[in-house]
Amino acid sequence: MARKKALIIAINYFGTDHELKGCINDAQNVRNFLVEERGFSPSTHDMVMMSDAPENEGTPFYPTGANILAAIKWLVTWNKPGDSLWLSYSGHGSQVKNDDDDRPSGFDDTICPVDYAENGQLTSEMLHRAIVSPMNPQCRLTILFDCCHSGSACELPYVYRPDAEGNVNMVDTIRRGVGLIKAARELFEGGFDASKVDEAKMLLGGATDFFNGLHHRRNEGDVDEDGLAPENFEEHWETEGKDVWMFSGCADDQTSADTSIAGTPTGAMSYTFIRTLKENPQQSYINVLQNTREELARNYSQIPQLSCGGRYDLDQMLVL
Template identity: 30%
Template sequence: MVEKAQKMALLVGCNYPNTPYELRGCHNDVLAMHEVLVDRFGFDPVRVALLIDKPGGSIMPTGANIKKALEKMIGQAKPGDVLFFHFSGHGTLIKPHFSSKKEEAIVPSDFNLVTSADFRELVNHVPERATFTFLSDSCHSGGLIDKETEQIGPSSIHKEDKFGSLDVSGNSHKPKTIPVQSIIEHLTSLTNISTSDIATHLMELFGPDASLPFRTPPHEHDFMAKPLKPDEGILLSGCQANETSADVEITENGRMGYGAFSHAIQMVLKENLSPLSNRQIVLLARNTLRMQHFYKQHPCLYCNDENADAIFLSQADHQP
């Protein structure tokens, strides 16, 4: 008997309300995605979890809560299942004191960073022939799944993309990035520890819930102990690792807005009713942003060769 495959999703929007880092469009991004997943892609609303940092919310999108929700979704997955994670919020580049490379990271509501190493560790537990698609509308999001193959990235930039950075609509926008020094200052205000070592602050505040690179040196990570095989991780990033993604304000009072990349994805899906591959989605989103004069934000695609041309959020046959 053939067991029906499932579709599951986690949607996370962080606006950081009442902070100096407040954004306008992240809640709108994931609410719009919720509607598209259910209406177009056939997700059961019961299997779509939503975490937003709305004041008074029951479950906030903290680093620990995001990882727990992802672990739960991956733990329930079977071969052939489709898993989807959409994050809209701040991103940053951070360098652990014992590492020679910078880690791309998303910034949860409590600043307990979730890094590319954490996402690699999560993807390593996705069952064979299940897919994990990660759409990240955040700054420095290129490469957010560590060691994933670049399909569309810095090498794909066109010469004409290097000029200008204005939104043709005239709406104001801001980058979804928080400088490392600002993160350290924020964490210092919570720990009262005088050090520029971010790992010290994260371990003091979050202990075992801190990101993997701040808890163990890179050579001790489980995924470093054996060669990485082609996997089912698929990353659609709002920009390259060295770029920023835009949060756009669309009303005079600034109360409404959207992420430029999330909105571009919505436009691409609305204008193309036939199935699109992951590669097509990213290329069309790039073109959409270019037409809106976001010349310095280049969406990227990271995955194995087969998944680059697989249908976006497609469902494989599940053989028992």
């Protein structure tokens, strides 16, 4: 029989200059949603809740970096085909300088454990290697990250972002950017001509603008027959093909709102994502992304994203 496992992480950073208000409330809301709406068991055998509530300090449920990585290992290993996994994180997200020089932005996205000031942050590459790489490819993992700079927090290779009208049209954007590069190259077919340089610079500049809008530049050679390309991570994560679906609260260069709804502190993304699924439990992945975007846009500037471990059909029903 397929098993459901969940790891729910929330950090309010009590007593610090960076204290948040709604993250532990987010965790409780997620827990209630999974148990009451999606059939998850609240047993500690199947569900682990980590927070920096005072009663957890000194226990494995206190979200230090080491404890988070240990809990992730519990979540993604020792699973059977068909198991359904859930991971959510509410807390601070940040960025640190990329020392390997393999990220076009120059930065890695991070999450901030409760002890980040003493022991450092968990980078996107660390998270991918801990969460995605060890997974059984026949299990499905759903991730919800409600934190700043969360768009590439797990370095999943395929990223989808809705525009202001709710259209998810990354394919067209990439195709146009690649077309500009091809046009620039074709200028020089048959020999170099100095008169063509300015025109080529204009074309390549336009392509760069398109790709920068997607945060990571794409390699022309990686584009498939539909014009879709994976995120250009040095590690070529697109070859792993893991069944991972991550909803993140904002793009890499945005912040995620810690707000109050009906008098209760909460994260805007967590609240809206859960509300969207409660109002209509039977939605496709692309519908959930579009409806969450529409709801957030009424009050917030952040743009949610959906990232996937492979090239999957976004019109299939969301499964938890």
